[in-house]
Amino acid sequence: MTPLARHGDPIAAIATAPGRGAVGIVRVSGQGLAAFASALLGRELAARQVHYLPFPDARGEAIDRGLALWFPAPHSYTGEDVLELQAHGGPVVLQLLLSRCLEVAQGVLPRLRLAEPGEFTERAFLNDKLDLAQAEAVADLIDASTETAARSAARSLSGAFSTEVHVLRDALVHLRMLVEATLDFPEEEIDFLRKADARGQLSKLQEQVAAVLRQARQGALLREGITVVIAGQPNVGKSSLLNALAGAELAIVTPIAGTTRDMVRQTIQIEGVPLHVIDTAGLRESADEVERMGIARAWQQIRQADALLFLHDLTRRGDAGYERAEAQLAAELGQGPGRATRVIDVWNKADAAPEGVVGSGTAGVVLSARTGQGLAELRRALLQAVGWQAAPEGVFIARERHLQALQALRQHLRQALKWLDAPEPALDLLAEELRLGQQALGAITGEFTADDLLGTIFSRFCIGK
Structure with missing residues (x-):
């Protein structure tokens, strides 16, 4: 994973696949790119408008003519300033454009460097443009080998899976609030849990988790195949x-x-x-x-x-x-x-x-x-x-780590129910199981995620993504 100290560096890369094509893209992302864009292209660019112009080299001769798009922060894919140059898709042309970007940067943007695999999407995640499940769906959409898998990945990218996770999280947070209130104010002698039907809420939450897990298993089959x-x-x-x-x-x-x-x-x-x-x-x-x-x-x-x-x-x-x-x-x-x-x-x-x-x-x-x-x-x-059921339109793409997180949450909820149903309910242990369950759930969207996991996820992306 890119060290945290390097997340502030502006980055550049060829964002299209290697080889020849009709169109190729060079992408630059970072903070304060306006001066760099002007120095590179010899003019200022209007935000979110397409400009057809020459891409000059150091002698002022055109490397190519193409389209330039300027996205000031935070209204961009990464949440930073983003400049995209769309040229003809020859590998030599794109390499010349990328080299020219690095050359111009020496004077106005000295920290500009080549992007690492997945670093554009990683920045989108770090800048709250995408959560982790959506960021993974970017790679899954690119790698989809069937139409159904592509549609399911697109649903995850649009936030369908994350929405399900957030519904579970909100219900879990509400339940934790009730338990913590009972622990914090025992002298009030008010049975918050009984009056709020904590057991019913916990049982309903288990059913919701089981339903999301069933959908996620179908999504994992679409992603991994059989x-x-x-x-x-x-x-x-x-x-x-x-x-x-x-x-x-x-x-x-x-x-x-x-x-x-x-x-x-x-x-x-x-x-x-x-x-x-x-x-x-x-x-x-x-x-x-x-x-x-x-x-x-x-x-x-x-x-x-399988x-x-x-x-x-x-x-x-x-x-x-x-x-x-x-x-x-x-x-x-x-x-x-x-x-x-x-x-x-x-x-x-x-x-x-x-x-x-x-x-x-x-x-x-x-x-x-x-x-x-x-x-x-x-x-x-x-x-x-292999447990496949006819896929409704609501199936979203999922990964093995998502299944493991949901299974961990289900296990914590089962244990929480045991503590709640004990002859003498152990509310402190109940609260701990709920906390651990929320932590497992948060790992899906990146709310509770170790840095080494982020490094593993984004290192598998292509360079320009």
């Missing part, structure tokens, strides 16, 4: 299933066992949820060193998967060797009475299976990767396995 591993014996149709789900020939398909020796990855989407699908090597004993390495990697991916498609071959049902290997794999994958809910049995080659094979003992999804039969049912089963 890692799905396709596993099974050789030649059960794993690569064909990956191709069918992706709608493209991504993996080589042959009747030769061991064709897939390493992982093949593809990201698809179902109902706007990103699915990172991984086709793995067939699971079997092998003397081939390369294939053994692929199988070892397959098991590593299986252990880390959902596992255990693929079976209907055309080989009844074959003694195949069934023995299936039973062994089922045991290793955690099948049986204590099976993990994340494992979905998929019975492939329904189009080629003998009559009567599909029936008892085929619990799961029956499909044909070749014809597409059963793919819609498989997609629904995948979303159900």
